[in-house]
Amino acid sequence: VKNIGARLNFLNLSNILIFFVPLLVGAFCLLYFKTDIPSEITQYIPEIFALIxxxxxxxxxxERRSVRLSFALVLLNHLWVAMAISFNDxxxxxxxxxxxxxxxLFGLLGFATILWLKKLERRVFLNQFxxxxxxxxxxxxxxxxxxxxxxxxxxxPTFIGEDLIYSHIQSGQLFLAVFVSLSxxxxxxxxxxxYARVFLGPHHKTYHESAYRSS
Structure with a gap:
């Protein structure tokens, strides 16, 4: 997983906004015209979107630096999963x-929380605890x-929603099931x-007490 992630270092918030958000909008357009797309093509769309x-x-x-980027990518993953399932019959x-x-709901609240914390603290990254x-x-x-x-x-509600998502994966869609499960x-x-990198571990400000491992 880390090797794959290392090959994706070109992804940042700017690239996400420039490329993947318009791509998601394009996927919505495809969904609107789903009935006009040949079935030979639509049968592969769920797997492609789930892979994205x-x-x-x-x-x-x-991701080892930007908290906002990492959190936004998780949110986008859910949107692509929903889009993939939407193309099933x-x-x-x-x-x-x-x-x-x-x-x-929780994604937007979480993103707002990150922005709130960044106003209070200068160092909010993922490279350490x-x-x-x-x-x-x-x-x-x-x-x-x-x-x-x-x-x-x-x-x-996502707790129930994830089970409902699986109910729309057909028996012959092995790759779709694998991609969604891994996601x-x-x-x-x-x-x-x-959460662990931002909030756990010894505080980066050295005036806080912290326990040290005994020899």
Missing amino acids: GLILVIKAFT NVNWEHIIIYLSGVL YGHSYEHPRIAFFFLLCCLGMAGFPIS FIIDGLALIRI
Whole structure:
């Protein structure tokens, strides 16, 4: 996973906004004209979109600097998974809404929390453990809830939504099932990694007490 992520170092917030967001808009347009697209093409679209989401969440997991980029990539992964499932036949849109409702709610709250913390602290990165829970325990707790909500913990509609997503994967779509499953697994790991790097560990300001390992 780290080797794949290293090959994606060209991805930054600017490139995401320039390339992947318009690509997602284009995917919505394809969905609108789905009935006009030959079935020989549409049968491969779910796997392609799910693979795009998987690539983005791998980059989120291996990102070593930008918290905002990593969190945004996790959010985009969920959107691509939803888009992939939307191209399957007989999709219940209520299920997609349930799935995305928790993702968007906790995702936007989590992103706002990151911006809030960056206003209070100059050093909010992923290259080490910064221990910001020492000085901002409430922010740490709230951000943890946002991470759990995005990852499909039972506090979020996404918990039910992920099961509903699987119900729309057909028996012959092995690659789609694999891509979606890997996306969900790495998604959770990426979110917990973000939380751990930002809020756990010894505080980067040396005036805080910290326990040292005994010899």
